[in-house]
Amino acid sequence: MKKILNLILLVSFPSVIFAEVTSAFKIMENLKWRNDGQSRASEIKLDIVDSNGNTRTRKIEYIELDKGKSRFTILYVDSPRDVRKTTILIKNDSSRKNHTKSDIWLYIPILGKTKKLSSKNKSGSFVGSNFQYSDLEWIILEDFIYTLKGEEKVNGRSCYKVEAKALDKNVIEKTSYSKKILWIDKKYDLIVKEDFFNRDGFLFKQLRVNKIKKIDGIRTIVKQTISNLINSQKSIMSLSNVKYDINPSPSIFRKQSLGERPRW
Amino acid sequence: MVKLVLISIFFYINLKASDIYSNLSLKNAYIDNHSLFSYAEGYLELEHETQYFDLNIIGRGYYGLTDKEYRDTWFERFLISRKLDNLSFSLGKQVLNWGESDYFRVVNILNPVDLRDYYLSYLNNPQSVTKSLWSLKLDYVGIENFGVNFIFIPDFEMDNLPDVYTGFSNKNIEYFKSLDTIKPDSLNLKDSSFALKLDTSLYDNDIALYYYHGWNSSPIQISKKEKKIFRRDMIGASISREINYFVIRAESALYLNDAIQTSNNYKKLNIVKSLIGIDWVNQDLSISTQYLNTHSEVENMHEISLYIEEKFYNNNLVLSNISLHNFTTGVGLDEFKFKYRYTENINFYLGYDVFWGDEGVLSNYSSQNRLFFNLEFFIN
Numbered sequence: 012m013k014k015i016l017n018l019i020l021l022v023s024f025p026s027v028i029f030a031e032v033t034s035a036f037k038i039m040e041n042l043k044w045r046n047d048g049q050s051r052a053s054e055i056k057l058d059i060v061d062s063n064g065n066t067r068t069r070k071i072e073y074i075e076l077d078k079g080k081s082r083f084t085i086l087y088v089d090s091p092r093d094v095r096k097t098t099i100l101i102k103n104d105s106s107r108k109n110h111t112k113s114d115i116w117l118y119i120p121i122l123g124k125t126k127k128l129s130s131k132n133k134s135g136s137f138v139g140s141n142f143q144y145s146d147l148e149w150i151i152l153e154d155f156i157y158t159l160k161g162e163e164k165v166n167g168r169s170c171y172k173v174e175a176k177a178l179d180k181n182v183i184e185k186t187s188y189s190k191k192i193l194w195i196d197k198k199y200d201l202i203v204k205e206d207f208f209n210r211d212g213f214l215f216k217q218l219r220v221n222k223i224k225k226i227d228g229i230r231t232i233v234k235q236t237i238s239n240l241i242n243s244q245k246s247i248m249s250l251s252n253v254k255y256d257i258n259p260s261p262s263i264f265r266k267q268s269l270g271e272r273p274r275w
Numbered sequence: 276m277v278k279l280v281l282i283s284i285f286f287y288i289n290l291k292a293s294d295i296y297s298n299l300s301l302k303n304a305y306i307d308n309h310s311l312f313s314y315a316e317g318y319l320e321l322e323h324e325t326q327y328f329d330l331n332i333i334g335r336g337y338y339g340l341t342d343k344e345y346r347d348t349w350f351e352r353f354l355i356s357r358k359l360d361n362l363s364f365s366l367g368k369q370v371l372n373w374g375e376s377d378y379f380r381v382v383n384i385l386n387p388v389d390l391r392d393y394y395l396s397y398l399n400n401p402q403s404v405t406k407s408l409w410s411l412k413l414d415y416v417g418i419e420n421f422g423v424n425f426i427f428i429p430d431f432e433m434d435n436l437p438d439v440y441t442g443f444s445n446k447n448i449e450y451f452k453s454l455d456t457i458k459p460d461s462l463n464l465k466d467s468s469f470a471l472k473l474d475t476s477l478y479d480n481d482i483a484l485y486y487y488h489g490w491n492s493s494p495i496q497i498s499k500k501e502k503k504i505f506r507r508d509m510i511g512a513s514i515s516r517e518i519n520y521f522v523i524r525a526e527s528a529l530y531l532n533d534a535i536q537t538s539n540n541y542k543k544l545n546i547v548k549s550l551i552g553i554d555w556v557n558q559d560l561s562i563s564t565q566y567l568n569t570h571s572e573v574e575n576m577h578e579i580s581l582y583i584e585e586k587f588y589n590n591n592l593v594l595s596n597i598s599l600h601n602f603t604t605g606v607g608l609d610e611f612k613f614k615y616r617y618t619e620n621i622n623f624y625l626g627y628d629v630f631w632g633d634e635g636v637l638s639n640y641s642s643q644n645r646l647f648f649n650l651e652f653f654i655n
Contacts, residue, residue: 059589067589068619091619092298092653114479114517123372123402127481128556131520135558139590244589260358262416266481267424267474272322274329274358 035157035173038195043150045200047229048255050076052275055086055250059140062243067091069138073250074273076259080106082149083264085273088138096120098269103149113148118269125266134187140246141216141237145186154182155191163194165203170194183210199223199230215241227255293323293330297654301340304647312645313340314392320352328357335403337392345438347391351407363414368407371426373472373485375513375524377401378580378599379567381548382485382511382528385426385470387492391435393443393643395628398597398610406432409462424472431461431468433504434492443643451502456494458504466490485511485528495534495541505534505543524552524565535571546571559586577602591616606632624649 057069070090076083081104088097098118115128133145155175163172175191177183189212194204201223207216222234231253238245259275262268300316316337323330333352339345356365374382378398387406388397396404409430415423436452437443459466468489475482487509494502513526530546552565561584569576579602584595593614600607612626629644 061589067591091616092296093616093622093651095296114476121400121402122377123370123405124375124377126375126554127515127517127522127524129517129520129522129554131517132557135556136586136590139586139588260360262358262361262363262414265416265422267414267422268358268363271356274324 035159035171036152038159038171038173039150039152039157039175041200042195042202043152047231048077048227050074050257050259050275051253051255052257052259052273053250053253055248057138057140057142058247058249060245060247067139069140071138072273074257074259074263074275076261076264078261080104083261084148085264085269086137086147087273094120094138096270096272098125098273100125100264100266100269101144101148102264103151105149113151115144116266116269120270123270125269127266131181131185133185140248141239141244142246142248143187145188146218146237154178154186160192162197165194165196168203169197170203171197196223196230201230201232215239221247224253226253229255293321296320296322299652299654301650302647303649304645307644311341314338314345315340328355330355345392351403361416365412366410368409368430369412370402370405370407371410371412371470372402372405373470374483374511375515375526376550376552376565376567377563377582378597379548379550379565379578381526381550381567382487382509382513384487384492384507384509384528385428385468385489387432387434389435391438393437395608395610398599398608399612406435408432420476422472422474424470424474426470426472428468428470428489429462429464431459431466431490431504432492433458433494451496454496454502455500456502456504457497458494459490480514480516483513485509485513487511491534495536497541503534507533520555520557522554524550524554526550535573537573542573544571544573559590560584575603601632604632604634606630606634620653622651624651 052074055071055073057071059067059069068090069088072087072089074085081102084101086099088094096118097120100116102114113130115130116125117128118125133148134143137144137147155177158174160172160174163170171194173193173195175193177186177189183189187210188207189210190208192206193202195201196203203220205218206214209215216237216239218235218237220232220235224231224233231250233250233253234247236245236247257275259273263273263275297319301313302316303311303313305311314337317335319334321330321332331352331354332350334348335351336348337346350368352368354365354367354369357363371385372383373385376383378401386408389404389406390397408428410426410428413425417423433456436448439449468487470485470487470489473484487507489507491505491507494504496502508531509528510531511526511528515522515524527547527549532543533546534541534543535546547570548567550565550567552563554563555561563582565580567578578600580597580599582595582597584593586593596609596611598607598609608628608630610626610628612624614622614624616622625648627644627646
């Protein structure tokens with residue numbers, strides 16, 4: 012009897028793990044493909060608070076367009092004034108074979124030029140904040156292996172707890188994360204809490220969602236805070252003037268158009 | 276003064292319906308020849324959006340503090356633009372940038388440069404010392420990733436050379452400036468320029484082809500009394516692509532029957548310029564290097580550039596160094612810069628420039644090594 016029980020456990024255990032991985036992947040897929048319109052825009056205010064409590068503010072305009080399985084994102088820096096017009100264009104095409112690679116272009120105002128950036132390194136700080144480029148891009152599901160770690164309540168709401176382990180060394184190199192733990196709101200398909208583990212496997216950053224608002228019928232994170240546990244800095248990202256389905260002209264998502272305030 | 280008042284009135288009238296950006300810089304340099312060169316520089320920009328078009332106007336000016344004759348105000352941009360689904364246009368005074376190279380002008384030759392204060396301004400901010408021209412730019416986006424860019428330039432202006440007040444001029448430059456100039460008429464259809472660019476993205480490569488029929492904005496001395504602006508035709512190509520942690524950029528241009536200065540006169544010949552650049556970024560550190568070859572039947576020139584930049588303290592402190600060296604003439608320069616963003620509205624800069632070599636343009640500055648200190652205020 013004991014032998015039979017052991018055999019059942021032996022056979023079923025990998026399938027339990029497989030089921031967890033599969034369901035976690037499904038949760039992440041739902042997160043990636045959640046219904047948030049075909050396009051969206053907002054103004055972003057980033058407050059960067061250092062360990063002494065001093066605050067520096069960055070203002071960015073953000074506009075995004077989904078076209079088939081591609082997503083085009085523009086981030087236009089409005090403040091600080093000395094780097095005004097700095098613009099980042101990110102293109103991620105989920106339909107292409109090597110879609111774990113995004114195309115990134117950066118417009119540098121003093122050169123008056125747009126330069127291509129290597130997508131192999133997304134661990135750079137976004138406008139000096141604790142957010143890095145990989146935190147802002149469209150989720151690349153294939154970069155991590157996901158395992159469902161159960162369900163937990165965050166701010167009184169039911170959430171899936173998902174562990175995301177970097178697929179390989181290249182992903183760790185690219186993102187600087189070896190592992191992430193995500194809490195995903197079951198109903199809204201939104202990340203409401205996230206812990207980040209560095210290359211050595213230590214918890215070093217935490218993201219907490221502070222405010223979710225229903226805009227044009229879509230649940231939207233309008234305030235979130237990311238804290239660096241090593242240098243005690245934090246960055247608070249607040250969104251205002253959020254709009255969905257704005258139908259921007261595709262011509263603004265070209266590298267030739269960067270450096271101009273994106274209008275639609 | 277009249278221009279300054281007119282620019283101010285124009286901005287004031289449009290103030291209510293527009294976004295206004297302005298800044299004021301105080302620039303000070305202690306130069307090797309024991310002179311202090313100080314001036315104030317102003318920048319005023321208006322962005323105005325209407326239902327039918329966008330209007331963008333930039334007014335700039337500077338005022339010499341150590342020499343009152345060093346002053347000017349001008350419109351750097353006066354631009355009306357409109358974006359439609361596949362077509363966009365911009366009409367007005369504007370700067371048009373082409374190509375993949377930094378600092379070196381290979382295909383990026385549409386606009387003249389303003390080197391009135393000194394050559395280093397071009398390195399510090401190539402965009403702000405590129406002189407705008409009245410032009411029409413049409414951009415057509417065809418099938419995905421394919422674009423056509425047509426430019427018509429009825430305007431013409433020459434490069435500006437350093438002013439004597441700055442300490443960056445010399446007898447040769449002053450003599451050259453004093454020569455009579457044979458140049459095309461501005462806003463004359465017969466003397467207009469046009470340019471065409473085709474660009475696409477193919478297998479992760481950003482590719483572009485260029486053609487320019489216009490003018491060489493740098494005059495050539497043709498006799499003891501005269502200098503002349505010559506026609507310029509250029510065919511070029513550029514490519515950039517990501518390879519692992521690097522981005523590789525390359526561009527090449529063929530200048531057809533281009534006029535160049537010789538020791539006693541001038542000569543017309545074909546010139547090929549080829550550039551390759553490599554960029555590498557790791558978090559807050561970036562390194563960029565370029566090699567440029569200029570080849571013709573009378574010269575074969577090799578030049579390099581190396582730029583290193585690192586950001587600290589949430590990007591509020593930036594240390595950078597740029598070096599240029601010409602292996603053929605042995606001239607070059609190195610500039611180190613410390614930039615600190617004190618508040619969102621105040622920056623200061625500290626640095627030095629060192630020149631070396633005895634030939635070419637930069638050799639004119641060989642006794643002009645300097646220490647500089649700049650303050651920048653943003654007024655809104």
